[in-house]
Amino acid sequence: xxxxxxxxxxxxxxxxxxxxxxxxxxxxxxxxxxxxxxxxxxxxxxxxxxxxxxxxxxxxxxxxxxxxxxxxxxxxxxxxxxxxxxxxxxxxxxxxxxxxxxxxxxxxxxxxxxxxxxxxxxxxxxxxxxxxxxxxxxxxxxxxxxxxxxxxxxxxxxxxxxxxxxxxxxxxxxxxxxxxxxxxxxxxxxxxxxxxxxx
Numbered sequence: 001x002x003x004x005x006x007x008x009x010x011x012x013x014x015x016x017x018x019x020x021x022x023x024x025x026x027x028x029x030x031x032x033x034x035x036x037x038x039x040x041x042x043x044x045x046x047x048x049x050x051x052x053x054x055x056x057x058x059x060x061x062x063x064x065x066x067x068x069x070x071x072x073x074x075x076x077x078x079x080x081x082x083x084x085x086x087x088x089x090x091x092x093x094x095x096x097x098x099x100x101x102x103x104x105x106x107x108x109x110x111x112x113x114x115x116x117x118x119x120x121x122x123x124x125x126x127x128x129x130x131x132x133x134x135x136x137x138x139x140x141x142x143x144x145x146x147x148x149x150x151x152x153x154x155x156x157x158x159x160x161x162x163x164x165x166x167x168x169x170x171x172x173x174x175x176x177x178x179x180x181x182x183x184x185x186x187x188x189x190x191x192x193x194x195x196x197x198x199x
Contacts, residue, residue: 008030008034011030011033011034012026012027012030013026015029015030054066056068057107058070058073060073060104061073061083061104061105061106061107062106062107062108062124062127063089063105063107064089072092072096072104072105077102078102078103078104079102079103079104080103080104080135080136080137081103081137081138081139082102082103082137082138082139082140082141083103083104083105083106083128083131083132083137083139083140083141084101084104084105084106084140084141084143085105085106085108085128085140085141085142085143085144085157086105086106086107086108086144087107087108087109087110087111087144087145087150087153088107088108088109088110089107091107091143091145092105092107095143103139103141106124106127106128106131107124108123108124108125108128108144108153109123109124110122110123111123111144111145111147111149111150111152111153112125112149112152112153112156113149113152118149120156125153125156125157128157129160129164132161132164132166133164137166138166138167139166139167139168139169140157140161140166140167140168140169141169141170141171142154142157142168142169142171143171144157146173146187146188154170158170172194172195173188173195
C-alpha cells in the first residue's frame with residue numbers, strides 16, 4: 001500500500017536502490033531532503049549530475065578523477081616505482097588517509113569471482129600488466145581484501161608479476177588494535193602469525 005504521493009515514492013525508490021540503503025533509511029533521507037530549502041535541494045541535484053558527467057577513470061591507475069590523470073598519478077613527488085593494487089577506489093582512499101604510503105596505485109574495480117561470472121578480463125588486470133610492461137616498476141604491493149575472491153585475485157596477480165621479474169608483496173593483516181584474540185577468526189590469526197615482525 002502506498003502512503004505517499006507518486007513523487008515521494010519515486011524518490012524513496014531511487015534512494016533505496018543505493019548500496020546499504022534500505023527502504024526505511026531511504027524514507028528518512030527522502031523526508032530530510034523534502035525538509036531542506038529548495039536551494040539546497042537544487043545544489044544536491046546539481047552536484048549529483050555534475051559528478052556523474054565530469055568524473056572518469058584515470059588513464060594510469062583507474063581511480064576516479066575529474067581529469068585524464070588523477071592527482072596521485074600526476075604528483076611527481078610520489079614514488080612511481082611502487083604500485084599498490086587495490087580492489088576499489090574506496091580502498092585507495094583508506095590508504096591515503098593513513099598518510100604513510102608514498103607510492104602510486106592501480107584500482108582493479110573488483111576481484112576475480114567465477115561464481116558471479118567475474119573473470120580476470122572483467123576487471124583491470126590486463127591494464128595492470130600493460131602498465132608494468134611500459135613503466136619502470138620495482139615493487140607491486142597487493143592490497144586486495146582478505147576474502148576468498150581477494151586472495152584468488154592476489155594469487156593471479158603475483159603469478160604474472162613474478163614472471164615479469166618484479167618484486168611482489170602482500171599487505172600484512174592480523175589482529176585489530178583493541179581486539180581480543182578469542183573473538184578473532186582463524187584466518188586472521190593465521191595471517192597475523194605469518195606477517196609477524198621483529199620488535
